[in-house]
Amino acid sequence: MTAPQVTSSELVFLLRSSSAVPPVEVHCLGEFRIAMAGAPVELSGIRPKARELLRLLAAHAGRPVHEEILMESLWPTLRPEAARRSLQVAVSTVRKLLEPDAGRGQSQLVRRTGSAYVFDAPAGSYCDTRVFRDAATQLRRRSDGPLHERRRLMRTALDTYGGELLPGDGPADWVLDERSWFTGEAARIAIGLAELELRAGDGVAAAAAAERAVHTDPYRDQGWRLLIAAHQSLSDAAAETQARQRYADILADLGVSAPRRTRAR
Secondary structure, three states: OOOOOOOHHHHHHHOOOOOOOOOEEEEOEOOOEEEEOOEEOOOOOOOHHHHHHHHHHHHOOOOOEEHHHHHHHHOOOOOHHHHHHHHHHHHHHHHHHHOOOOOOOOOOOEEEEOOEEEEOOOOOOEEHHHHHHHHHHHHHHOOOOOHHHHHHHHHHHHHHOOOOEOHHHOOOHHHHHHHHHHHHHHHHHHHHHHHHHHHOOOHHHHHHHHHHHHHHOOOOHHHHHHHHHHHHHOOOHHHHHHHHHHHHHHHHHOOOOOOHHHOOO
16 A cells, blocks of 8 residues: 655655655554665564564654663563663664664664664655654644644545554553554544534535544544544435444443434334
8 A cells, every 4th residue: 555645744754864764664553673774674574572572663763762661561570780771782683683784872763862762764765653643643733733734644544544553562661652643543533523524514524524433432432423523424324224233232232222312223
């Protein structure tokens, strides 16, 4: 799938690094994959902890992660000095993987800044988590902005959200809070877009956004109500009935009786 076009609002992130490093494409939402200059980076040759470190830093692309957090996240059972040595080894491994020709202290993709490490990227790079965060942040700042601009930001975020953050890492403690944030934001944005489209009289677009909301987080009532309302606006009785039944099934799984008006007919 072609990565969304990088916008001017992301250039602060993208232009910090030297053009000597080829563009990087990183996906953490829905799956983890990384490519440099268009070629996939093979990760099987490095140790699991080094791969996990790369995923953690990539998920926070452009944001420094303090070494204490990295040590506690990846080596929670080791003493501080042993954890620090393991971190240094893993960082060195990741740097050699991504920039095999970089000399000591010359890595640009994984940089140390104070007591933290940051995954940076050269001009022309793309990181889905960074684009999503940027769109979500702008949406909050422009909550009263023009509708067309809010729609654009919502669609950018939803186009970028390919699924939960780093699903391959399962229930690892370090990823749970971040995963919950991305999921919650994606559902909230989809609900917001469905509301805008429904008010604008575009039932088809409202139904698509509401469907995205219930797929992302099926336990948010508002998504289901908007989906039902969107199908009602389209006079699509079959789709409305199906949405009501799906909503009732979710409530039944939770041990909650569906309100009379939301039960399937």
